Amino acid sequence: MSVLAIIGVVLIGFVLALLAVLALPWRIDAHAALAPRPESSVRLSFWAGVLPGFRVYDSTKKKPKPKKPEKEEKARKTSKRPSGGVGFVKALPRLFLDLLSKFRIRSVQGRVRIGLSDPAATGSVFGVLSGLSHAVAPATGTVLVVQPDFDGPALELEGDAVVDIGPLSLAGPLLSFAWGQFGPGRSA
Numbered sequence: 730m731s732v733l734a735i736i737g738v739v740l741i742g743f744v745l746a747l748l749a750v751l752a753l754p755w756r757i758d759a760h761a762a763l764a765p766r767p768e769s770s771v772r773l774s775f776w777a778g779v780l781p782g783f784r785v786y787d788s789t790k791k792k793p794k795p796k797k798p799e800k801e802e803k804a805r806k807t808s809k810r811p812s813g814g815v816g817f818v819k820a821l822p823r824l825f826l827d828l829l830s831k832f833r834i835r836s837v838q839g840r841v842r843i844g845l846s847d848p849a850a851t852g853s854v855f856g857v858l859s860g861l862s863h864a865v866a867p868a869t870g871t872v873l874v875v876q877p878d879f880d881g882p883a884l885e886l887e888g889d890a891v892v893d894i895g896p897l898s899l900a901g902p903l904l905s906f907a908w909g910q911f912g913p914g915r916s917a
Contacts, residue, residue, distance in 0.1 A: 750775060754893045756782065756835070764842075764885035777893055817910055827902035835891040837871040842885040844878030851877050 756778040761769040768789050774782025841858060845851045855877040862873035 751896045753777065754833075754895045757890075757892045757894065758782065759890045759892070760888070762885075762887040764887075820906060820909060824902060824906045827905070828899060831894060831898045831902070833893040834870075835893055837888070837890045839871070839873045839888040840876070840886070841873070842876045842878055842883060844881055844883035846882050848879040851879055 753775065754777045756774045758772040758774070759770070769786070770784060770788065771786040772782045773785050774780055843851065843854055843858070845854065855875060858873075858875040862875055865871055865873065
């Protein structure tokens with residue numbers, strides 16, 4: 730085989746692998762907690778969690794401090810204004826809803842421990858939250874555990890969510906938004 734044929738086969742393999750990664754769903758696992766200390770993490774895995782994932786964000790990892798620049802450069806002012814405008818801003822909520830409809834929620838779990846200085850008020854809040862958790866859970870498959878703390882003021886929140894997304898499914902809403910804003914038939 731010639732060198733060009735080998736390069737062609739490698740490129741075709743690379744393109745097919747890239748299409749497979751983009752076409753099959755990705756799984757996003759998110760975790761957040763407020764107490765005893767705030768923390769959050771996001772994990773991404775390909776092919777709906779079949780392949781092991783990698784951590785995209787972790788608030789518990791120490792971040793290196795950014796180096797201070799020695800000289801500050803003055804920002805240049807440009808005379809051109811963005812071509813967006815009111816129509817662009819009006820189209821953003823529609824884009825957000827279209828993109829949000831492409832996400833598939835697999836599971837949502839939440840844990841709340843709440844306490845107020847008055848035990849009666851704690852009981853009232855607990856009654857409202859537990860009623861809400863039982864009303865929402867059967868319809869959406871979410872799990873919300875509410876625990877009252879009658880000893881005094883307390884608030885602990887913790888939540889986990891698993892969401893699937895097909896990256897190629899985002900192309901439709903993004904292209905539609907771009908065509909409506911920058912295409913030939915856009916309104917000025």
